[in-house]
Amino acid sequence: MPDGCTIIAHGPEVFDTGEIVTVSEALLPKEVIVAGVMARTAAEESGFPCRFNARPPSLVVRHLPPGADAWLLNRGKTPASGEEFGRIVASRSDRPLCHIECSSRTVYGWNGADPCRTREAARRLGFEAVFMTADRRAGHGNTREIRGCRPGEPVFTNGIVIGHATADTAVLAPENGGILAVSGIILKDHGIEKLLRKGPVDLSRAWCKSGPVRSQAAHVAERRSPVGHIAVIDHAACDIYAQVNPGTCGVISIGDDTTAVCGHICAHLGIPVFGVTDGDADTVVDHSCCEGSVIVEVTEGRDDEKGLEIAGTIPPAPCHWDCWVSSTLRSRPDIRIVRDAR
Structure with a gap:
């Protein structure tokens, strides 16, 4: 029987749709672990009791105690992308895996995976049981396939938009320390530049996805105290939960897509953002933000350099967010306000 299993819930959709409740009532898990930044936001908004883990799902599985019964819960954008996601997680895990898609x-x-337990879970949920083997890495030789794309939507690698899909499968390959578009994708030079800033990327192990990171609007919370420390998120919105704490009064977010994601998450946390952008945003999530937020666009140069310059003015001691924002806006002739939620 699947009772007493550990569910690793991935993605915000299983919380936004309420499927986490349906599955939990059917399987009676011992614990639910949430993997993923936007999944954590959706889980917190839902109020469903769970534990958060910043690791990818395959590493969550690997770090479970010996003998733990791991169940992956996911709602892919399409059935094909959902199956492929399960295949990737299973191929990187060190034990059999049951995957509820x-x-x-x-x-x-x-x-x-135990056939009796798999079939029993499917029976309780009214789903079909299917048995498969994932005996390969995510990549095929020197290429990486990202399946389940929709033409025109953004494609992510390690949380950064690197291009736009032109077919249902985007194929990438490494090339001279960079990334080559083999088929199904038009690369975005600035995105590749940001991705490679931290060093070479192993495409076979990278986190890749396509489409928006969440389809539901954020729940905007009451703003917290305007006095505290200011956090900086530079083109890496996946770091947001590691950077903010109860003493955070605001967040500087550098990059268009980073600002969209940080604004969405920080709206839920009651934290305003100062977003530094240069106008190359993709539709990755709704543009929610908390009271006290300001989004600016640079009028010369790139958001990368200007954002770090602005971040360099943050005082080391706790400060008043509204005063810092007003002072920054007065002293920077190279930016213009594109959204003001003060």
Whole structure:
């Protein structure tokens, strides 16, 4: 019986749709662990009791105690992308894996998962049980396929938009320390530049996805105290929860897509953002933000350099967010306000 299993819930959709409640009532898990930044936001907004883990799902599985019964819960954008996600997680895990894929109403038993438990879970949920083997890495030789794309939507690698899909499968390959578009994608030079800023990327192990990071609007919380420390998020919105704490009064976010994601998450936390952008945003999430937020666009140069210059003016001691924002706006002729929520 699946009772007493550990569910690793991935993505915000299983919380936004309420499927986490349906699955938990059917399987009676011992614990629910949330993997993913936007999934954490959706989980916190839902009020569902769970534990948060910043690692990717495959590493969450690897770090479970020996003998723990791991169940992956996901709602892919399409059934094909949901199956591929399960295949990737299973191929990187060190134990059999049961995968509940809500997009196709399927319970996958990967790599020798117990057939009785898999079929029983499918019966309780009214899903189909399917058994598969994931005996390969995410990449095929020197290429990486990102399946389940929709033409025109953004494609992410390690949380950064690197291009736009032109087919249902985007294929990438490494090239001279960079990334080559093989097929199904038009690369975004600035995105590749940002991705490679931290060093070479192993495409076979990178986190890749396509489409918006969340389809539901954020729940905007009451603003917290305007006095405290200011955090900086530079083109890495996935770091947001590691950077903010109860003493954070505001966040400087550098980059268009980073600002959109930080604004969404910080709205839920009651934290205003000062977003530094240069106008190359993709539609990755709704542009929610908390009271006290200001989004600016640079009028010369790039958001990368200007954002770090602005971040360099943050005082080391606690400060008043509104005073810092007003002072910054007065002293920077190279930016213009594009959104003001003060």
